[in-house]
Amino acid sequence: MTTTEKTKDRFPDAVYAAAGVGELAYQQLRKLPAATAELREQLPTRLAELRTELPAKVAELRSELPAKAAELRSELPAKAAELRTEIPAALSTLVADAFTAYRRMVKRGRKVVDGRDIHATLTPAPLPEGVEAKPVVEPIGMDTPTPQLDVAPANPALNGAEAKPVKKSAPVKRAKPADEN
Secondary structure (H helix, E strand, O other), X not given: OOOOOOOOOOOOHHHHHHHHHHHHHHHHHHOHHHHHXXXXXXXXXXXXXXXXXXXXXXXXXXXXXXXXXHHHHHHHHHHHHHHHHHHHHHHHHHHHHHHHHHHHHHHHHHHHHXXXXXXXXXXXXXXOOOOOOOOOOOOOOOOOOOOOOOOXXXXXXXXXXXXXXXXXXXXXXXXXXXXXX
């Protein structure tokens, strides 16, 4: 679809893009419990590896640091000139990629808003073994008492004291300029 075509959408593209981003975020969040369980399993092994590798890596980097700093100092002017010439093309590519991503989110959002494939996305993902589904918030029933808030006054000096009305000050008298006397 080109930008000059008239569409019969009910909402602007930004609404569809927001719906598409929301649906994509929902899909990614569904994967979170499985990814967390996998990382939790890998953590002890990876931590032990890092504890053995880290001291040698720190010593190696300490010995290489002066040579790397000198190398970077000598390469810096050429790198800066190179970046100045590459930035316009990189920005053009970035803008094109952003527009493409936006169009994809609009397309995805149209499917969500129009109800196409929505039931497939609402099916909960199976939980990994040993993971139990728990509600995020406890439902509040009519018999649940309303919590009482303990709100302190904004001025601690007024704690337990009544506020007194403020007296109006007398109007300020202006001095006459010296040339009017």
